[in-house]
Each structure stands twice: as structure tokens, then as C-alpha cells.
Amino acid sequence: MKVKEIALKAGVNPDTVRFYTREGLLKPTRNPNNNYQQYDSEDLRRLRFARKARQLGFSLPEIRQILEQADDHHSPCPMVRDVFQQRLAEVEREIAELQQLRRRMTAALSAWQDMPDGTPDGHTICRLIEHWDEAVPENSSKE
DSSP, X not given: OOHHHHHHHHXXXXXXXXXXXXXXXXXXXXXXXXXXXXXXXXXXXXXXXXXXXXXXXXXXXXXXXXXXXXXXXXXXXXXXXXXXXXHHHHHHHHHHHHHHHHHHHHHHXXXXXXXXXXXXXXXOSOHHHHHGGGSSOHHHHOO
16 A cells, blocks of 8 residues: 555545654555555554554554554553553643633633723733732632
């Protein structure tokens, strides 16, 4: 298969195929007649695997490590579980932080509706930011 063919079969664009090839995840051979890269069914399997792993949030180095373990006939599944559990905890922490930020932003926007515009006077830059938490109830602005 040529780049376009494998990309179509894997549901990715040709640049993705070229990228994964440069990164060593795919190992095409060279056609001696035209020097084009030729991909086989193993490359297609690895490409589909990499795409699914990316959709689950695995990084390129992690995908490389998973493939290397599989190439060495070692099960990468224990590592996959460990990495995934850590990643899920990170995502949950990020979501909680974003929810806190959303609450602060909502509270600030609400408080700004009643605050006057100010002109920088050497003591303030933007009163909205500098004093927003003074106009918000205590539990709305705390982290």
C-alpha cells in the first residue's frame, strides 16, 4: 500500500502516516522500482492502534513504548492500565480546576456588571480585576 491507501484504510490523513513513519512507529519497505514507501497489513494494524491510543489520550512516547513491548513479545497491558489510571486522575484534577475557574469567571462577570469602569490613575490598572473578589460573596471566589 502507498501512503494514500493506508491513510484511507486507517481513517487518517497522509500526513499522519508520514509523521508516524518518521517517528518509527511504522516500518514501510521501499519499492525498488520507484523508491516509494510500501506499507503492509502490519503497518495498517499499528497505524489503527496508534490512532485509537491517541483517541484515549496516550502520548506518542507512550504509544512507542507499548508497541516496543508488544514487538518484544511482552504484554503492554499492565503498563497501559497504570498509565491510563494516572492519566484519568490527571484529567479529573484538570476538570475540577476548570470547574473552579468557571465559577470564578462567572462570579467575576456577575460582579463586573455593577462595577464602574475606571481609568488607570497610578494606583490601579483595571479595577474590575483588582477588586472583583471584594464584590463577590466569600464562597464564590475561593479556590
